[in-house]
Amino acid sequence: MASNVSVITDYRDKRRKSISARTGKRLGADAVRIELAALSQVFVWAMECKVFTHNPLSGIRRKRGPKTERRLEPDESVNLKLLAERAESDQHRTVSRFLLTQLELYCRPGELAQLRVSDIRLASRDCILRNTKNGTTRIVHMSPTAVELVSVQLVQAALSDSPYLFHTVSKAGTLVPYNYAWPVRQFKKLGYVGADFKAHVMRKEALSRGLESGLELGVMQHQSGHGTLEGVEQYRVNLTLHDRARDALDEHSRIHLLDADADVNNQLPPALALARAQHLFDALPPDVQAKFLASFSQKT
Structure with missing residues (x-):
């Protein structure tokens, strides 16, 4: 049994040093923890089938990543809405619409950045997110606000003949998935959002609002693409009463x-x-x- 535990701990330590093929960065503590949780469930199932008599992960320490209580500030919300409608700069209007759309779809910024025009279905008020963090494809619902934001952006995509809802022009002059990081940094410098703001704050804000309003966890899990309900529950921090x-x-x-x-x-x-x-x-x-x-x- 000790050897089994040793194999698991070696695997855990190796994964903590691994580089994600998707992001090119070292795997975060939460990503490794979720992997171990999934592996633990496999052993639980195997025990029920009488294949194993013990779960070697039951005593393995699973390090959590640092929790952030960062929410979208009221003044940031107002700024984004005003900029989306009235900003003189096309770039400012675009990044504001991008962040507000992310809030409505509960999605990761990278998922929205790759959203193709051909995967948007206004008639049924949904869109298809491909190549997600989990490597799966999912259909997400579009609220009336999301439909309005997406409709405006579709016009911009059509004018540029872009295959993406949001796009960036590469150095080679081709249209590529939206590089949201640079305009977000500009927003920080201009004071439209806080210095600690990240695009992922919009996804966190969406999930936190859903928890505050009593939205069913299963509905939120489907919309956000979390692999487990625990993934949704982690956003239950710094909540207010709806x-x-x-x-x-x-x-x-x-x-x-x-x-x-x-x-x-x-x-x-x-x-x-x-x-x-x-x-x-x-x-x-x-x-x-x-x-x-x-x-x-x-x-x-």
């Missing part, structure tokens, strides 16, 4: 107070119960008092 959540909590509190008041009144002497009821009635807004009295007079 209005729907606040309304639900207020309603729960109101019902609880009404039940508690009924219990208290049942235990009070009649005179005190009447005085308490009068006090509660006086605290109501005048229009509510009038409706209550009108309803009471009709019943009597």
Whole structure:
């Protein structure tokens, strides 16, 4: 058994030093952790099939990458919306639309940068993302806002005869997938976004908003392309309460107070119960008092 654990730890350490064929960079801690989690599930299945009696990954430490609580700031959101509509520079309008579209699609910036015009279906309000981080192809839904942003950008793509929704002109003069990193750096220098802003913040913001509003994890997982629900849950940081959540909590509190008041009144002497009821009635807004009295007079 010790030898099995040694094989796994050697694999883990080797993967941490590996270079991603997709990005050309060293694999992040979270990427290795997710790989080990998937491998662990294989062993769990093998144990259920009586092939193995033990999961060698059960005691393996899986290092997590640093968590970031960076959200899209309100002033950044306003700036991007204004720039998308009114910026004098075509480049500024384009990168603003790119970031706002990413927010609506829940996608990674690299996925949107490679989105082809031929993979956009306005009639069914969806688009096909190919060559994703997971090596799979997925169909994502386009919200009304996304349709509006994409429609505007489609006109720009048609004017340039570009196969991509967003494109960059290479040094050779050819149209290639959008190089969003450079204009984002320009936005930082101009102060439109914070110095620590990255395009990935838009995807994180989309997922955080979904969690805040109570959107089903399965729906979010399909839209974002995460391999596991755990991948979606990692964005449950620095959240605020959505209005729907606040309304639900207020309603729960109101019902609880009404039940508690009924219990208290049942235990009070009649005179005190009447005085308490009068006090509660006086605290109501005048229009509510009038409706209550009108309803009471009709019943009597």
